[in-house]
Amino acid sequence: MKKNFEEEIKRRRTFAIISHPDAGKTTLTEKLLLYGGAIHLAGSIKSRKTQRHAVSDWMEIEKQRGISVTSSVLQFDYNGCRINILDTPGHQDFSEDTYRTLMAVDSAVMVIDAAKGIEAQTKKLFAVCKERNIPIFTFVNKLDRYGKAPLDLMEEIETVLGIRAYPMTWPVGVDGQYRGVYNRLEKTIELFAQDNTHGQKERESQKYPFPSDEAAAVLSEEDYSNLEFDIDLLDTAGEKWQPEKVAQGKLTPMFFGSAMTNFGVQNFLEEYLRLAPPPQPHMSDKGIIAADNPEFSAFVFKIQANMNPAHHDRLAFIRICSGKFTRNMPVYHVQRDKEIKLSQPQQFLAQDRQIIDEAYPGDIVGLFDTGTFSIGDTICEGKEHFKFADFPIFPPEKFARVSAKNTMKRKQFMKGIAQLTQEGAVQLFEQAGLSTESYIVGTVGKLQFDVLEYRLKKEYNVDIDIVMQPYEVARWLSYKDGSPVTPESLKGAERGMFVYDIVKRPVLLLNNEWALGWILNNNPNLILHETPKE
Numbered sequence: 389m390k391k392n393f394e395e396e397i398k399r400r401r402t403f404a405i406i407s408h409p410d411a412g413k414t415t416l417t418e419k420l421l422l423y424g425g426a427i428h429l430a431g432s433i434k435s436r437k438t439q440r441h442a443v444s445d446w447m448e449i450e451k452q453r454g455i456s457v458t459s460s461v462l463q464f465d466y467n468g469c470r471i472n473i474l475d476t477p478g479h480q481d482f483s484e485d486t487y488r489t490l491m492a493v494d495s496a497v498m499v500i501d502a503a504k505g506i507e508a509q510t511k512k513l514f515a516v517c518k519e520r521n522i523p524i525f526t527f528v529n530k531l532d533r534y535g536k537a538p539l540d541l542m543e544e545i546e547t548v549l550g551i552r553a554y555p556m557t558w559p560v561g562v563d564g565q566y567r568g569v570y571n572r573l574e575k576t577i578e579l580f581a582q583d584n585t586h587g588q589k590e591r592e593s594q595k596y597p598f599p600s601d602e603a604a605a606v607l608s609e610e611d612y613s614n615l616e617f618d619i620d621l622l623d624t625a626g627e628k629w630q631p632e633k634v635a636q637g638k639l640t641p642m643f644f645g646s647a648m649t650n651f652g653v654q655n656f657l658e659e660y661l662r663l664a665p666p667p668q669p670h671m672s673d674k675g676i677i678a679a680d681n682p683e684f685s686a687f688v689f690k691i692q693a694n695m696n697p698a699h700h701d702r703l704a705f706i707r708i709c710s711g712k713f714t715r716n717m718p719v720y721h722v723q724r725d726k727e728i729k730l731s732q733p734q735q736f737l738a739q740d741r742q743i744i745d746e747a748y749p750g751d752i753v754g755l756f757d758t759g760t761f762s763i764g765d766t767i768c769e770g771k772e773h774f775k776f777a778d779f780p781i782f783p784p785e786k787f788a789r790v791s792a793k794n795t796m797k798r799k800q801f802m803k804g805i806a807q808l809t810q811e812g813a814v815q816l817f818e819q820a821g822l823s824t825e826s827y828i829v830g831t832v833g834k835l836q837f838d839v840l841e842y843r844l845k846k847e848y849n850v851d852i853d854i855v856m857q858p859y860e861v862a863r864w865l866s867y868k869d870g871s872p873v874t875p876e877s878l879k880g881a882e883r884g885m886f887v888y889d890i891v892k893r894p895v896l897l898l899n900n901e902w903a904l905g906w907i908l909n910n911n912p913n914l915i916l917h918e919t920p921k922e
């Protein structure tokens with residue numbers, strides 16, 4: 389029984405794919421599903437551009453392929469491994485949602501467009517992974533087209549991201565017409581057959597040892613000697629293979645391929661599963677909690693409502709950190725200080741969503757939520773209760789006044805806004821002295837306003853007006869002597885906007901850091917807080 393539990397943990401791989409939009413994250417995800425046998429025919433996913441920022445990229449896969457996932461996680465088996473891929477929003481703005489998702493993974497795959505190299509969004513997402521020391525694997529995509537030279541890409545990763553790269557594979561042939569990949573650990577080349585299916589099916593290939601006479605017989609003299617030269621260079625001048633550095637997030641194993649034409653994808657998947665870490669321990673206020681700790685524990689990293697528009701349901705996604713999860717098990721909800729039962733847990737297999745009976749560390753489970761959960765909550769079993777480390781809160785930087793176009797829809801508007809606030813998508817403020825016909829909404833990125841507009845329309849049938857406000861910083865306010873902060877007592881309050889957050893804490897919105905300095909200088913009794921003070 390114990391052995392089974394440990395094996396279940398060891399075979400799990402929970403990760404996210406991160407990339408700049410258009411680098412190929414969706415295509416690669418789809419191909420991993422194809423190779424995992426979770427879908428049988430991959431199709432090029434067209435015309436997804438129009439809505440991409442508002443919905444999960446996977447919803448597009450779902451639409452195109454008829455898979456009913458609409459979820460934040462895909463689960464499937466490959467080579468004995470149980471894979472959990474977590475979706476990260478595919479839009480330009482860095483969002484808290486992405487950060488929270490990365491709190492729930494054990495490793496990340498970074499997809500880079502071979503022609504474009506490291507792009508802005510990749511850099512931001514990478515920084516989050518690095519801060520958390522998450523092992524990062526690199527997949528250089530679009531090798532079927534002309535791109536930057538592999539050595540230049542390696543250097544770019546090292547100089548722009550500040551992480552050393554260890555190529556696990558290396559392209560064979562000439563740029564734009566690569567024929568296959570060399571596998572450095574196996575010392576083989578894999579040459580791919582012509583792709584006649586436009587990437588819809590697994591690509592046929594043939595392996596040869598390298599260097600060898602067999603390889604010399606199938607490669608041109610030039611390709612052969614170029615490859616020999618490159619490999620020699622990597623072996624002598626490149627980084628040494630150090631798996632412990634990969635585990636610490638200090639060395640990224642690098643793979644080359646084309647998600648669209650299924651070139652190098654299987655190679656990547658297999659090596660990745662072999663090297664990627666199984667469920668890792670998590671820090672709590674009572675010390676480190678190992679995955680094989682027999683008592684169940686998990687944290688909520690995401691809340692999403694209306695995943696199924698027909699039911700208006702709300703799911704809290706938990707990442708299991710230790711112990712075995714069973715349906716109907718009683719657990720202790722630490723933040724609420726009460727026992728709860730986990731009934732109707734949902735898990736997401738590639739084909740559909742189903743009620744599950746058990747799950748293990750590394751797994752993501754969706755729980756029906758009637759308002760019990762908040763992001764960052766811990767649930768655990770056993771006598772000694774503990775709390776996992778808090779999620780970071782990002783101070784909002786964009787603000788807008790938001791109101792319903794049609795005042796008759798005020799009720800739905802309030803309901804929708806409250807829901808999205810609870811999900812952590814936006815932060816809500818009320819302007820001091822104003823009625824609640826309109827709210828001030830704060831977000832980390834501008835794009836969240838598009839999402840807000842889209843979701844209020846789609847899920848609550850409310851059209852809204854959004855008027856951007858000129859503020860860029862928010863500070864929660866308190867006085868050193870403990871007296872209440874009011875608009876009247878604060879000198880210069882009119883230089884910004886005095887608002888209250890949803891639990892009525894005073895907040896000042898200001899244009900810039902300079903204005904902050906002025907306020908501080910003129911209110912010696914004042915303390916400014918970047919995040920809400922308990």
Ligand code: G4P
Binds near residue numbers: 409649
């Ligand atoms: P994303 O999720 O990271 O945003 O990227 P996505 O997979 O949507 O891919 C973005 C575009 O890049 C798509 O083209 C996709 O077909 C293409 N692409 C993905 N992988 C490869 C590859 O290995 N080689 C080449 N040449 N292209 C690739 P699109 O124009 O948006 O759509 P479509 O018309 O190709 O379907």
